[in-house]
Amino acid sequence: MEELSELLLQRRRKVDALWEAGVNPYPNDFKPQHTSAEVIAAYGDKEQFDAGDEQYVVAGRILARRSFGKAAFIQLQDRKGRIQVYVKKDDIGAEAFEAFESFDIGDIVGIEGFPFRTKTGELSLHAKQVRLLVKSLHPLPEKFHGLTDLETRYRQRYVDLIVNPESRDVFIKRSRIVNLIRGFMAGRDFLEVETPMMQPIPGGAAARPFVTHHNALDMQLFLRIAPELYLKRLVVGGLERVFEINRNFRNEGISVRHNPEFTMMEFYQAYATYEELMDFTEELFCHVAQEVLGTLDFNCQGNGISFKRPWKRLTVREAILEYGDIDAMQLNDRDLALAYARSLGLDLSQDIGYGKLIMEIFEEVAEHKLIQPTFITAYPTEVSPLSRKNDHDPDIVDRFELIIGGREIANAFSELNDPVDQKERFLSQVAEKNKGDEEAHYMDEDYVRALEYGLPPTAGEGIGIDRLVMLLTDSASIRDVILFPQLRKETK
RNA sequence: GAGCCGCUAGCUCAGUCGGUAGAGCACCUGACUUUUAAUCAGGUGGUCGUUGGUUCGAUCCCAACGCGGCUCACCA
Numbered sequence: 001m002e003e004l005s006e007l008l009l010q011r012r013r014k015v016d017a018l019w020e021a022g023v024n025p026y027p028n029d030f031k032p033q034h035t036s037a038e039v040i041a042a043y044g045d046k047e048q049f050d051a052g053d054e055q056y057v058v059a060g061r062i063l064a065r066r067s068f069g070k071a072a073f074i075q076l077q078d079r080k081g082r083i084q085v086y087v088k089k090d091d092i093g094a095e096a097f098e099a100f101e102s103f104d105i106g107d108i109v110g111i112e113g114f115p116f117r118t119k120t121g122e123l124s125l126h127a128k129q130v131r132l133l134v135k136s137l138h139p140l141p142e143k144f145h146g147l148t149d150l151e152t153r154y155r156q157r158y159v160d161l162i163v164n165p166e167s168r169d170v171f172i173k174r175s176r177i178v179n180l181i182r183g184f185m186a187g188r189d190f191l192e193v194e195t196p197m198m199q200p201i202p203g204g205a206a207a208r209p210f211v212t213h214h215n216a217l218d219m220q221l222f223l224r225i226a227p228e229l230y231l232k233r234l235v236v237g238g239l240e241r242v243f244e245i246n247r248n249f250r251n252e253g254i255s256v257r258h259n260p261e262f263t264m265m266e267f268y269q270a271y272a273t274y275e276e277l278m279d280f281t282e283e284l285f286c287h288v289a290q291e292v293l294g295t296l297d298f299n300c301q302g303n304g305i306s307f308k309r310p311w312k313r314l315t316v317r318e319a320i321l322e323y324g325d326i327d328a329m330q331l332n333d334r335d336l337a338l339a340y341a342r343s344l345g346l347d348l349s350q351d352i353g354y355g356k357l358i359m360e361i362f363e364e365v366a367e368h369k370l371i372q373p374t375f376i377t378a379y380p381t382e383v384s385p386l387s388r389k390n391d392h393d394p395d396i397v398d399r400f401e402l403i404i405g406g407r408e409i410a411n412a413f414s415e416l417n418d419p420v421d422q423k424e425r426f427l428s429q430v431a432e433k434n435k436g437d438e439e440a441h442y443m444d445e446d447y448v449r450a451l452e453y454g455l456p457p458t459a460g461e462g463i464g465i466d467r468l469v470m471l472l473t474d475s476a477s478i479r480d481v482i483l484f485p486q487l488r489k490e491t492k
Numbered sequence: 493g494a495g496c497c498g499c500u501a502g503c504u505c506a507g508u509c510g511g512u513a514g515a516g517c518a519c520c521u522g523a524c525u526u527u528u529a530a531u532c533a534g535g536u537g538g539u540c541g542u543u544g545g546u547u548c549g550a551u552c553c554c555a556a557c558g559c560g561g562c563u564c565a566c567c568a
Contacts (some may be wrong), residue, residue: 006537007502007519064528071525088525105518119526142503142517144529149503151560206568253566359568383568401568411568491541491558
């Protein structure tokens, strides 16, 4: 039996007293007819209006209370915001007022009343009836500082959402962003689909998967690290434009930019190229920013960011030469480039592939400096086993990553649709895996078979939704845009 | 996985050069019928993250552990 603090006992005694008095502390027959926002929309700009103009029926949680003996103000919060309610003994009756006096901050109440403006000018509801809808057994965090402890905010997100309006706003914006993306895709005739989250072969990305087991099939399954290979199978099947917004799972470290499950939009468009997707991405991002923020210029973590088009486009090499301290001749020479990488403090093995080496250097010297939206192109074939080789240079692929705020936000390429080439690339990945690279791609024979049937020339892209939301909500950590971020098990 | 920092009342935080703790808000009692972090008076509330060690005595010093934060590693 848990020892309860005096505060918690007081609340429980109030509930007991209600039951004893024949009052259900958890009724389910009150129907709010309005939201706080509707009252404000109707009367927010009116100076004078007569008492009893119109009756409003609202429900919400008590967030604050200022009592004066025979009258009180409470602040009520519902899903649309907050509104002040004035409760006067003479108006609701002595008996109801006595019950009202036992209400606590945190309780959920139903109010019927009419709008008026107080002496100090605040639009409020003047209560005619007040009713307890839910007795809360926990005190809410302090009104001035709110809840700031990050662990509690993540573990008890419900409390965070009650008392921190900024937190609530982030998740409202997140929902709007996802809806806008859906609308944009639908407007371009993309079909939203759902592909397996549990896959026998985890494909489509280089990452360590979570492993699980299906009892009835007695079969090992992996939580997906990407939907890519399934979505492209659909394009083979003739669904020429598909997209999916859903979770990926990667069994990797947790940081301010990484959560083990994160949300990705992936889409594939037949007969498109990666270059067209750059234009597409600019349009999509500008559409979303304009609708959500009302502007293309905004601030994120101290950086002014502008979505004004066109966005900068650089090859990996160009970015290294621009931001690193190395010249083209050195960069073209594998040994000199390796020496340079090591001089930067990178711990690289002597037999690292040249393509991987280039990417290591890029990430070390350039990526974090790319604050404004920048498309990085011409990735090494070696690190892009699902991308189409460039027609003029087989060492690079037709691929871009979009970097904003120093972070990778999107990854796209013209798809490799030559089944023979694809099979060879899988085999070289398997060789890497056998050498100990746990993140190398798995061989997927059925995917190769699908390509043998014929994948139209296609371009595809993945957009990290969490990171996009971070950008547009000026959030420092991915945990601030995920409702229930992964944490260790809570200890008592 | 490594380093650094943190963990004290429901919340936000002080503090104890080692002698078992305070404030504000919240809560309780009383006053107050237009307040805005309402006000005034009085009060309740703590195994100071856990477990060991040192000590006459530990919330404080030491160690291990737990949880969290940051940085790094990891992360096409």
